[in-house]
Amino acid sequence: MTRPWKLAETNYAYVKAHPFEVAVLPLGATEPHNLHLPYGTDCFEADTVGEQICAEAHERGAKVVLLPTIPYGTETNQMAFPLAMNVNPSTLHAVIRDLVDSLVGHGIRKIVLLNSHGGNDLKPVLRELYGKTPAQLFLCNWYAALADVQREIFLHPDDHAGEMETSFGLAYFPHLVARNPDGSLAADEGATRPTRFEAINRGWVSITRPWHLLTTNSGAGNPHAATAEKGRQLVKHVVDRLATFLVELSAAALDERFPF
Ligand SMILES: [Zn+2]
Numbered sequence: 203m204t205r206p207w208k209l210a211e212t213n214y215a216y217v218k219a220h221p222f223e224v225a226v227l228p229l230g231a232t233e234p235h236n237l238h239l240p241y242g243t244d245c246f247e248a249d250t251v252g253e254q255i256c257a258e259a260h261e262r263g264a265k266v267v268l269l270p271t272i273p274y275g276t277e278t279n280q281m282a283f284p285l286a287m288n289v290n291p292s293t294l295h296a297v298i299r300d301l302v303d304s305l306v307g308h309g310i311r312k313i314v315l316l317n318s319h320g321g322n323d324l325k326p327v328l329r330e331l332y333g334k335t336p337a338q339l340f341l342c343n344w345y346a347a348l349a350d351v352q353r354e355i356f357l358h359p360d361d362h363a364g365e366m367e368t369s370f371g372l373a374y375f376p377h378l379v380a381r382n383p384d385g386s387l388a389a390d391e392g393a394t395r396p397t398r399f400e401a402i403n404r405g406w407v408s409i410t411r412p413w414h415l416l417t418t419n420s421g422a423g424n425p426h427a428a429t430a431e432k433g434r435q436l437v438k439h440v441v442d443r444l445a446t447f448l449v450e451l452s453a454a455a456l457d458e459r460f461p462f
């Protein structure tokens with residue numbers, strides 16, 4: 203068995219002999235990504251980041267298990283695009299609560315939600331379960347954990363299906379990135395429209411953005427400067443930051459002052 207830390211690939215014999223301390227639950231989405239990236243982009247990203255950080259943490263002695271990625275996320279504002287598959291926030295929260303209960307029943311108290319989709323608002327799950335479960339919950343929106351690195355690597359900021367996600371795709375699922383016959387990306391420019399309100403455009407007031415009014419083909423962010431090398435650099439930084447956290451978390455005692 204090459205990846206005993208991946209639950210879907212491991213077996214009962216291994217699990218019986220190797221109790222886990224930390225569970226990582228990745229969350230993706232099923233939605234269009236401009237014209238060129240696959241509907242499963244957020245899931246492939248969640249799989250890749252989860253696998254890379256768990257492999258590295260396992261190598262360094264962490265007792266960590268990677269759960270299967272939840273393939274659906276919240277898409278209420280994307281539903282004007284065909285085959286965006288919505289799970290309401292309250293439904294998603296209920297699924298996470300049930301999975302947390304399962305893990306607690308199996309003796310796992312350290313649970314990391316590894317989120318890959320901006321539409322998944324998961325902090326309320328942590329707030330609601332605080333004090334009600336013996337589990338310690340952690341939330342990582344991995345793309346947000348790398349905002350500083352993204353500014354260094356990429357020319358254009360990426361909101362959705364832009365340079366960052368396209369670079370990720372070129373590095374880890376290049377066969378699913380659509381190209382024109384001349385080799386250029388089969389994507390539009392990912393331009394977005396402002397609303398009529400300055401307060402919203404400047405971020406003083408927020409809304410859930412109706413994606414069909416915000417974008418042309420669902421892309422928000424220019425993808426054309428993407429390269430596979432940029433995608434690999436990004437993931438190297440993710441692993442540096444998050445694998446170390448998993449190693450520390452696995453070794454940490456759950457005493458009364460945890461995590462301080
Ligand atoms: Zn995405």
